[in-house]
Amino acid sequence: MAPAAAVAAMDKEALFRRLIKDYGAALRYFVLRRVGNPTDAEEVAQQALVEAATNLAAYRGEAEISTWTFGIASNLIRNHINRSPERRYVFEPADVLDLLEDPTSDPFDVLSRRQVMNIVVAKLGELPKGMAEALLLVSVDGLSYEDTASQLGVPVGTVRSRVSRARATLRALLRDAGFDEQA
Structure with missing residues (x-):
């Protein structure tokens, strides 16, 4: 040029x-x-x-x-x-790994666990709101009864009662859905 x-x-x-x-x-x-x-x-x-x-x-x-x-x-x-x-790289928090399946797992077992979890989640949705919240905070989030009571703004005795009733009600709902207590 x-x-x-x-x-x-x-x-x-x-x-x-x-x-x-x-x-x-x-x-x-x-x-x-x-x-x-x-x-x-x-x-x-x-x-x-x-x-x-x-x-x-x-x-x-x-x-x-x-x-x-x-x-x-x-x-x-x-x-x-x-x-x-x-x-672009997207950085995920470490807890995202908890959601991933083990690649060596049997696909039938993975599907079975997912189906059971879907049923449990659906049955949790049938519980009264206060009972479900208390159960999830104690059982899933791992909070103490005292911390759960503080978070919900209720007495510790109420949390203990709600968790106990939630577990019993959830067991009954799962039994009615065809799950035995041993599973």
Whole structure:
């Protein structure tokens, strides 16, 4: 391509056409090698050519126009990769591992446990709200009777009573659903 003075004298449309003709294929290949996705690479390469043509005033002629254009493309590639959703990492809390199944488990056992848990959750939903809350805080969340009483704003004796009645009611509901107490 022409030296900096000649490039500066060209109109933007002519420069854009010239950039595409001289560097378009090489630039697309350059971007594709770094981005990996052909559609994204085409967009980034086109954006680099448009940026080069529209920011002609910033071109000082210290390097070849191709070097300058590929530098613009490199910056756009970096931005694209940093913003690309498929390249973002999501950090999950450690307790998310508790929800994952053991890959060595028997699929039948996994399905059976899930079905039982779904039934237990459904039966918990049938308990009166105060009883269910007390049972979940003590049995699932591991709170003491005192901490549960403080959280619910009721006396400790009320929590003990609600937990006891909730367990008995849940046992009866599960027995009615076909579960024996040994399971």
